[in-house]
Amino acid sequence: MAALLYSALIGCSADASALPSASIVSTVGNQVVLPCSWKPPLGEVAPPDCHIVWSTLVDTVFERRGVVRWEADEFQGRLEVPEERLRSGNCSLIIRDVQIADTGSYESFMVVNGARSKKTRVSLQTVKLSVYDHKTYQSHHPGEDFVLQLYTQHSMSVVFQGRDSSVWTDVWLREEGNSERVVKHPLLQQLTMRKVQHTDEGVYKVLDENGLAVSTVQLTVEENPAPSRQFRTQENIPTDVAASSSGSALLILPLLVCSLQIVRLV
Numbered sequence: 001m002a003a004l005l006y007s008a009l010i011g012c013s014a015d016a017s018a019l020p021s022a023s024i025v026s027t028v029g030n031q032v033v034l035p036c037s038w039k040p041p042l043g044e045v046a047p048p049d050c051h052i053v054w055s056t057l058v059d060t061v062f063e064r065r066g067v068v069r070w071e072a073d074e075f076q077g078r079l080e081v082p083e084e085r086l087r088s089g090n091c092s093l094i095i096r097d098v099q100i101a102d103t104g105s106y107e108s109f110m111v112v113n114g115a116r117s118k119k120t121r122v123s124l125q126t127v128k129l130s131v132y133d134h135k136t137y138q139s140h141h142p143g144e145d146f147v148l149q150l151y152t153q154h155s156m157s158v159v160f161q162g163r164d165s166s167v168w169t170d171v172w173l174r175e176e177g178n179s180e181r182v183v184k185h186p187l188l189q190q191l192t193m194r195k196v197q198h199t200d201e202g203v204y205k206v207l208d209e210n211g212l213a214v215s216t217v218q219l220t221v222e223e224n225p226a227p228s229r230q231f232r233t234q235e236n237i238p239t240d241v242a243a244s245s246s247g248s249a250l251l252i253l254p255l256l257v258c259s260l261q262i263v264r265l266v
């Protein structure tokens with residue numbers, strides 16, 4: 001019995017040749033994997049009480065000992081080290097729906113039970129995680145719908161600054177739900193602003209519960225309503241070509257389709 005226990009404890013000992021430190025970069029809302037591995041002794045199935053700890057410089061964020069797991073409040077429902085993977089030597093930490101505030105340094109440890117219930121923490125891996133916000137541009141014609149991604153359920157509000165304005169106004173608050181013009185998709189983390197107008201032009205910021213920017217979208221509302229296809233085609237003709245073709249409708253189409261070489265032949 002004692003011998004069994006002893007080998008079990010040895011089984012939990014960490015491999016000294018730990019991985020070098022890693023860097024992981026992501027944008028908000030994605031899943032990331034902070035890599036970590038340890039080596040169970042050859043030919044042995046690691047015991048279920050292997051105790052893995054992931055922590056930041058400040059706090060412990062995740063622990064697993066066999067089937068028992070614990071995670072810090074600020075990561076509620078977002079962390080995992082799958083037990084079966086841990087037993088086969090993979091102590092990688094999965095972080096779902098990664099947030100700006102998750103940015104920082106992480107370190108994994110294997111807690112090893114020594115003689116007389118003395119515990120030692122063996123460092124396995126350090127990982128630097130950087131989480132960035134999204135930055136995009138969108139252009140619409142008046143009357144079109146503007147779809148704004150929220151990226152994560154932790155996005156709490158959207159604020160707007162008009163083109164010639166210096167103030168930020170609320171466009172959407174999660175706690176208040178939909179308004180007449182701004183509607184959240186029932187399942188997806190996205191908003192639709194109906195029928196944009198000129199006055200909607202400007203910068204939209206999606207903010208999380210810490211007030212950090214998850215996303216910044218620059219919206220341009222173009223001067224003229226979308227012209228019809230025919231009208232647009234004519235607009236696209238270079239002026240010199242249009243002039244040399246003397247407005248012949250028969251010539252316009254081939255000129256558009258073919259290269260300038262054909263223009264020279266004509």
Ligand SMILES: *[C@@H]1O[C@H](CO)[C@@H](O)[C@H](O)[C@H]1NC(C)=O
Nearest residue numbers: 033081082085090091092094
């Ligand atoms: C370790 O597990 C993570 C997820 O838990 C997975 O993404 C990764 O590919 C695994 N690594 C290896 C070497 O199997």
